[in-house]
Amino acid sequence: MHPSLHTLVRPLILSALGFCLAGGALAQEATIRKNLSERLANLPKIEEVSKTPMPGLWEVRLQGNDILYTDAEGNYLIQGALVDTRARRNLTEERLEKLSAVDFSTLPLKDAFVVTRGDGSRKMAVFTDPNCPYCKRFEADLQKISNVTIYNFLYPVLGKDSTEKAKNIWCAKDRVKAWEDWMQRNTPPAGASCDTAALSRNLEFGRQHHITGTPTVLFTDGSRVPGAVGAAQLEKRLSEASSKR
Known part of the structure:
Protein backbone atom coordinates (compact mmCIF):
# COMPACT_ATOMS: atom_id res chain seq x y z
CA MET A 1 0.00 0.00 0.00
CA HIS A 2 1.24 3.48 -0.84
CA PRO A 3 2.62 5.12 2.38
CA SER A 4 0.28 8.11 2.11
CA LEU A 5 -2.72 5.82 1.56
CA HIS A 6 -1.68 3.68 4.53
CA THR A 7 -1.54 6.84 6.65
CA LEU A 8 -5.12 7.66 5.70
CA VAL A 9 -6.58 4.16 5.96
CA ARG A 10 -5.03 3.01 9.23
CA PRO A 11 -6.84 5.58 11.45
CA LEU A 12 -10.10 4.69 9.73
CA ILE A 13 -9.58 1.01 10.50
CA LEU A 14 -8.72 1.74 14.13
CA SER A 15 -11.71 4.05 14.42
CA ALA A 16 -14.03 1.40 12.99
CA LEU A 17 -12.60 -1.16 15.37
CA GLY A 18 -13.27 1.18 18.26
CA PHE A 19 -16.89 1.59 17.21
CA CYS A 20 -17.27 -2.17 16.81
CA LEU A 21 -15.93 -2.77 20.30
CA ALA A 22 -18.18 -0.10 21.78
CA GLY A 23 -21.13 -1.46 19.84
CA GLY A 24 -20.40 -4.96 21.14
CA ALA A 25 -20.38 -3.72 24.74
CA LEU A 26 -23.65 -1.85 24.22
CA ALA A 27 -25.26 -4.93 22.69
CA GLN A 28 -24.09 -7.04 25.61
CA GLU A 29 -25.49 -4.52 28.07
CA ALA A 30 -28.81 -4.53 26.22
CA THR A 31 -28.93 -8.34 26.38
CA ILE A 32 -28.28 -8.35 30.12
CA ARG A 33 -30.93 -5.70 30.75
CA LYS A 34 -33.50 -7.48 28.59
CA ASN A 35 -32.98 -10.95 30.04
CA LEU A 36 -32.88 -9.89 33.69
CA SER A 37 -35.90 -7.60 33.37
CA GLU A 38 -37.98 -10.22 31.57
CA ARG A 39 -37.04 -13.12 33.83
CA LEU A 40 -37.15 -11.30 37.19
CA ALA A 41 -40.33 -9.26 37.28
CA ASN A 42 -39.71 -7.98 40.82
CA LEU A 43 -36.16 -6.84 40.14
CA PRO A 44 -35.74 -3.10 40.90
CA LYS A 45 -34.98 -0.81 38.00
CA ILE A 46 -31.56 -1.42 36.46
CA GLU A 47 -29.66 1.88 36.54
CA GLU A 48 -26.35 0.77 35.04
CA VAL A 49 -24.62 -2.27 33.56
CA SER A 50 -20.83 -2.26 33.32
CA LYS A 51 -17.88 -4.60 32.95
CA THR A 52 -15.86 -5.63 36.00
CA PRO A 53 -12.13 -6.43 36.07
CA MET A 54 -13.05 -10.13 36.20
CA PRO A 55 -13.39 -11.58 32.66
CA GLY A 56 -16.97 -12.45 31.79
CA LEU A 57 -18.45 -10.81 34.90
CA TRP A 58 -20.69 -7.76 34.66
CA GLU A 59 -21.84 -5.40 37.39
CA VAL A 60 -25.56 -4.60 37.57
CA ARG A 61 -26.37 -1.47 39.58
CA LEU A 62 -29.99 -1.35 40.69
CA GLN A 63 -32.14 1.54 41.83
CA GLY A 64 -30.99 2.48 45.32
CA ASN A 65 -27.38 1.60 44.41
CA ASP A 66 -27.62 -2.11 45.20
CA ILE A 67 -24.93 -4.06 43.35
CA LEU A 68 -25.35 -7.50 41.76
CA TYR A 69 -23.17 -9.43 39.31
CA THR A 70 -24.09 -11.47 36.25
CA ASP A 71 -22.61 -13.27 33.25
CA ALA A 72 -22.63 -11.83 29.74
CA GLU A 73 -26.08 -13.24 28.96
CA GLY A 74 -27.84 -12.48 32.22
CA ASN A 75 -28.35 -16.18 32.83
CA TYR A 76 -26.97 -16.13 36.37
CA LEU A 77 -27.13 -13.57 39.14
CA ILE A 78 -24.64 -13.28 42.01
CA GLN A 79 -25.07 -11.30 45.21
CA GLY A 80 -21.96 -10.70 47.28
CA ALA A 81 -18.56 -9.03 47.36
CA LEU A 82 -16.08 -9.04 44.49
CA VAL A 83 -12.57 -9.18 45.98
CA ASP A 84 -9.27 -8.60 44.18
CA THR A 85 -7.10 -11.17 45.94
CA ARG A 86 -3.85 -9.86 44.46
CA ALA A 87 -4.40 -6.29 45.62
CA ARG A 88 -6.42 -7.43 48.66
CA ARG A 89 -9.19 -4.97 47.82
CA ASN A 90 -12.91 -5.36 48.26
CA LEU A 91 -14.02 -3.94 44.90
CA THR A 92 -17.71 -4.06 45.79
CA GLU A 93 -17.18 -2.08 48.96
CA GLU A 94 -15.06 0.50 47.12
CA ARG A 95 -17.72 0.84 44.44
CA LEU A 96 -20.51 1.33 46.97
CA GLU A 97 -18.48 3.98 48.80
CA LYS A 98 -17.98 5.84 45.54
CA LEU A 99 -21.67 5.64 44.66
CA SER A 100 -22.76 6.87 48.09
CA ALA A 101 -20.31 9.77 48.23
CA VAL A 102 -21.83 13.19 48.87
CA ASP A 103 -19.99 16.35 47.85
Whole structure:
Protein backbone atom coordinates (compact mmCIF):
# COMPACT_ATOMS: atom_id res chain seq x y z
CA MET A 1 0.00 0.00 0.00
CA HIS A 2 1.24 3.48 -0.84
CA PRO A 3 2.62 5.12 2.38
CA SER A 4 0.28 8.11 2.11
CA LEU A 5 -2.72 5.82 1.56
CA HIS A 6 -1.68 3.68 4.53
CA THR A 7 -1.54 6.84 6.65
CA LEU A 8 -5.12 7.66 5.70
CA VAL A 9 -6.58 4.16 5.96
CA ARG A 10 -5.03 3.01 9.23
CA PRO A 11 -6.84 5.58 11.45
CA LEU A 12 -10.10 4.69 9.73
CA ILE A 13 -9.58 1.01 10.50
CA LEU A 14 -8.72 1.74 14.13
CA SER A 15 -11.71 4.05 14.42
CA ALA A 16 -14.03 1.40 12.99
CA LEU A 17 -12.60 -1.16 15.37
CA GLY A 18 -13.27 1.18 18.26
CA PHE A 19 -16.89 1.59 17.21
CA CYS A 20 -17.27 -2.17 16.81
CA LEU A 21 -15.93 -2.77 20.30
CA ALA A 22 -18.18 -0.10 21.78
CA GLY A 23 -21.13 -1.46 19.84
CA GLY A 24 -20.40 -4.96 21.14
CA ALA A 25 -20.38 -3.72 24.74
CA LEU A 26 -23.65 -1.85 24.22
CA ALA A 27 -25.26 -4.93 22.69
CA GLN A 28 -24.09 -7.04 25.61
CA GLU A 29 -25.49 -4.52 28.07
CA ALA A 30 -28.81 -4.53 26.22
CA THR A 31 -28.93 -8.34 26.38
CA ILE A 32 -28.28 -8.35 30.12
CA ARG A 33 -30.93 -5.70 30.75
CA LYS A 34 -33.50 -7.48 28.59
CA ASN A 35 -32.98 -10.95 30.04
CA LEU A 36 -32.88 -9.89 33.69
CA SER A 37 -35.90 -7.60 33.37
CA GLU A 38 -37.98 -10.22 31.57
CA ARG A 39 -37.04 -13.12 33.83
CA LEU A 40 -37.15 -11.30 37.19
CA ALA A 41 -40.33 -9.26 37.28
CA ASN A 42 -39.71 -7.98 40.82
CA LEU A 43 -36.16 -6.84 40.14
CA PRO A 44 -35.74 -3.10 40.90
CA LYS A 45 -34.98 -0.81 38.00
CA ILE A 46 -31.56 -1.42 36.46
CA GLU A 47 -29.66 1.88 36.54
CA GLU A 48 -26.35 0.77 35.04
CA VAL A 49 -24.62 -2.27 33.56
CA SER A 50 -20.83 -2.26 33.32
CA LYS A 51 -17.88 -4.60 32.95
CA THR A 52 -15.86 -5.63 36.00
CA PRO A 53 -12.13 -6.43 36.07
CA MET A 54 -13.05 -10.13 36.20
CA PRO A 55 -13.39 -11.58 32.66
CA GLY A 56 -16.97 -12.45 31.79
CA LEU A 57 -18.45 -10.81 34.90
CA TRP A 58 -20.69 -7.76 34.66
CA GLU A 59 -21.84 -5.40 37.39
CA VAL A 60 -25.56 -4.60 37.57
CA ARG A 61 -26.37 -1.47 39.58
CA LEU A 62 -29.99 -1.35 40.69
CA GLN A 63 -32.14 1.54 41.83
CA GLY A 64 -30.99 2.48 45.32
CA ASN A 65 -27.38 1.60 44.41
CA ASP A 66 -27.62 -2.11 45.20
CA ILE A 67 -24.93 -4.06 43.35
CA LEU A 68 -25.35 -7.50 41.76
CA TYR A 69 -23.17 -9.43 39.31
CA THR A 70 -24.09 -11.47 36.25
CA ASP A 71 -22.61 -13.27 33.25
CA ALA A 72 -22.63 -11.83 29.74
CA GLU A 73 -26.08 -13.24 28.96
CA GLY A 74 -27.84 -12.48 32.22
CA ASN A 75 -28.35 -16.18 32.83
CA TYR A 76 -26.97 -16.13 36.37
CA LEU A 77 -27.13 -13.57 39.14
CA ILE A 78 -24.64 -13.28 42.01
CA GLN A 79 -25.07 -11.30 45.21
CA GLY A 80 -21.96 -10.70 47.28
CA ALA A 81 -18.56 -9.03 47.36
CA LEU A 82 -16.08 -9.04 44.49
CA VAL A 83 -12.57 -9.18 45.98
CA ASP A 84 -9.27 -8.60 44.18
CA THR A 85 -7.10 -11.17 45.94
CA ARG A 86 -3.85 -9.86 44.46
CA ALA A 87 -4.40 -6.29 45.62
CA ARG A 88 -6.42 -7.43 48.66
CA ARG A 89 -9.19 -4.97 47.82
CA ASN A 90 -12.91 -5.36 48.26
CA LEU A 91 -14.02 -3.94 44.90
CA THR A 92 -17.71 -4.06 45.79
CA GLU A 93 -17.18 -2.08 48.96
CA GLU A 94 -15.06 0.50 47.12
CA ARG A 95 -17.72 0.84 44.44
CA LEU A 96 -20.51 1.33 46.97
CA GLU A 97 -18.48 3.98 48.80
CA LYS A 98 -17.98 5.84 45.54
CA LEU A 99 -21.67 5.64 44.66
CA SER A 100 -22.76 6.87 48.09
CA ALA A 101 -20.31 9.77 48.23
CA VAL A 102 -21.83 13.19 48.87
CA ASP A 103 -19.99 16.35 47.85
CA PHE A 104 -19.69 18.14 51.20
CA SER A 105 -19.91 21.52 49.47
CA THR A 106 -23.45 20.68 48.30
CA LEU A 107 -24.80 20.21 51.83
CA PRO A 108 -27.50 22.79 52.69
CA LEU A 109 -25.72 23.92 55.86
CA LYS A 110 -28.39 26.52 56.59
CA ASP A 111 -30.69 23.60 57.44
CA ALA A 112 -28.38 22.29 60.17
CA PHE A 113 -27.47 23.54 63.61
CA VAL A 114 -23.80 23.67 64.46
CA VAL A 115 -21.79 22.32 67.39
CA THR A 116 -18.16 23.44 67.56
CA ARG A 117 -15.52 21.83 69.76
CA GLY A 118 -11.99 23.15 70.18
CA ASP A 119 -10.75 25.05 67.12
CA GLY A 120 -13.43 23.44 64.91
CA SER A 121 -10.85 22.80 62.19
CA ARG A 122 -12.25 19.42 61.13
CA LYS A 123 -15.75 19.19 59.73
CA MET A 124 -18.45 16.54 59.58
CA ALA A 125 -22.21 16.35 59.10
CA VAL A 126 -24.61 14.06 60.94
CA PHE A 127 -28.15 13.14 59.88
CA THR A 128 -29.79 12.26 63.15
CA ASP A 129 -33.18 11.41 64.68
CA PRO A 130 -33.87 12.56 68.26
CA ASN A 131 -35.54 9.24 69.11
CA CYS A 132 -32.79 7.05 67.68
CA PRO A 133 -30.99 5.13 70.48
CA TYR A 134 -27.90 4.69 68.29
CA CYS A 135 -27.82 8.46 67.79
CA LYS A 136 -27.71 8.92 71.56
CA ARG A 137 -24.85 6.45 71.82
CA PHE A 138 -23.07 8.23 68.99
CA GLU A 139 -23.64 11.57 70.73
CA ALA A 140 -21.86 10.19 73.81
CA ASP A 141 -18.85 9.19 71.70
CA LEU A 142 -18.81 12.62 70.05
CA GLN A 143 -18.00 14.13 73.45
CA LYS A 144 -14.57 12.51 73.18
CA ILE A 145 -13.76 14.24 69.88
CA SER A 146 -12.10 17.67 69.86
CA ASN A 147 -11.27 20.28 67.21
CA VAL A 148 -14.35 19.54 65.14
CA THR A 149 -17.32 21.38 63.66
CA ILE A 150 -20.44 19.22 63.59
CA TYR A 151 -23.35 20.11 61.32
CA ASN A 152 -26.40 18.38 62.78
CA PHE A 153 -29.22 17.76 60.32
CA LEU A 154 -32.42 16.81 62.12
CA TYR A 155 -33.77 13.81 60.21
CA PRO A 156 -36.95 12.58 61.91
CA VAL A 157 -37.69 9.22 60.30
CA LEU A 158 -38.90 7.23 63.31
CA GLY A 159 -42.45 8.50 63.57
CA LYS A 160 -44.59 11.39 64.76
CA ASP A 161 -42.85 11.82 68.10
CA SER A 162 -39.51 12.14 66.33
CA THR A 163 -40.99 14.84 64.12
CA GLU A 164 -42.43 16.68 67.14
CA LYS A 165 -39.15 16.59 69.05
CA ALA A 166 -37.21 17.66 65.97
CA LYS A 167 -39.56 20.65 65.51
CA ASN A 168 -39.19 21.68 69.14
CA ILE A 169 -35.40 21.43 68.97
CA TRP A 170 -35.21 23.33 65.69
CA CYS A 171 -37.50 26.07 67.03
CA ALA A 172 -35.76 26.37 70.41
CA LYS A 173 -34.08 29.66 71.25
CA ASP A 174 -30.83 27.72 71.79
CA ARG A 175 -30.90 24.70 69.48
CA VAL A 176 -27.62 23.26 70.69
CA LYS A 177 -28.71 23.36 74.35
CA ALA A 178 -32.11 21.84 73.55
CA TRP A 179 -30.41 19.08 71.57
CA GLU A 180 -27.79 18.29 74.19
CA ASP A 181 -30.32 18.45 77.04
CA TRP A 182 -32.37 15.78 75.30
CA MET A 183 -29.61 13.57 73.87
CA GLN A 184 -27.28 13.69 76.85
CA ARG A 185 -29.56 14.36 79.83
CA ASN A 186 -32.96 13.03 78.69
CA THR A 187 -34.61 16.41 79.24
CA PRO A 188 -37.35 16.70 76.57
CA PRO A 189 -37.32 19.88 74.48
CA ALA A 190 -39.97 22.42 75.40
CA GLY A 191 -42.79 23.04 72.97
CA ALA A 192 -41.94 25.71 70.40
CA SER A 193 -43.07 26.85 66.99
CA CYS A 194 -41.35 28.40 63.99
CA ASP A 195 -40.75 27.76 60.28
CA THR A 196 -39.77 24.09 60.09
CA ALA A 197 -39.39 23.80 56.32
CA ALA A 198 -35.74 22.90 56.92
CA LEU A 199 -36.84 19.52 58.31
CA SER A 200 -38.77 18.73 55.13
CA ARG A 201 -35.76 19.76 53.07
CA ASN A 202 -33.54 17.48 55.15
CA LEU A 203 -35.85 14.54 54.50
CA GLU A 204 -35.87 15.27 50.78
CA PHE A 205 -32.08 15.61 50.66
CA GLY A 206 -31.77 12.31 52.50
CA ARG A 207 -34.08 10.55 50.05
CA GLN A 208 -32.13 11.89 47.10
CA HIS A 209 -28.85 10.65 48.57
CA HIS A 210 -30.14 7.32 49.89
CA ILE A 211 -29.71 8.16 53.57
CA THR A 212 -31.81 5.32 54.95
CA GLY A 213 -30.94 5.29 58.64
CA THR A 214 -29.64 7.32 61.55
CA PRO A 215 -27.09 8.33 62.44
CA THR A 216 -25.43 8.77 59.06
CA VAL A 217 -22.14 10.65 59.13
CA LEU A 218 -20.78 12.54 56.11
CA PHE A 219 -17.15 13.63 55.86
CA THR A 220 -15.46 16.37 53.84
CA ASP A 221 -13.86 13.86 51.44
CA GLY A 222 -17.33 12.72 50.32
CA SER A 223 -17.30 9.46 52.28
CA ARG A 224 -20.00 8.42 54.69
CA VAL A 225 -20.47 6.06 57.61
CA PRO A 226 -23.95 4.67 58.30
CA GLY A 227 -24.54 3.86 61.95
CA ALA A 228 -23.01 4.75 65.28
CA VAL A 229 -19.23 4.41 65.12
CA GLY A 230 -16.96 4.54 68.16
CA ALA A 231 -14.73 7.47 69.02
CA ALA A 232 -11.55 5.76 67.77
CA GLN A 233 -12.99 5.01 64.33
CA LEU A 234 -14.54 8.45 64.11
CA GLU A 235 -11.21 10.06 64.96
CA LYS A 236 -9.54 8.00 62.24
CA ARG A 237 -12.11 8.92 59.59
CA LEU A 238 -11.96 12.61 60.48
CA SER A 239 -8.16 12.63 60.19
CA GLU A 240 -8.29 10.79 56.83
CA ALA A 241 -10.90 13.16 55.43
CA SER A 242 -9.00 16.25 56.63
CA SER A 243 -5.76 15.03 55.04
CA LYS A 244 -7.49 14.79 51.62
CA ARG A 245 -8.68 18.38 51.54
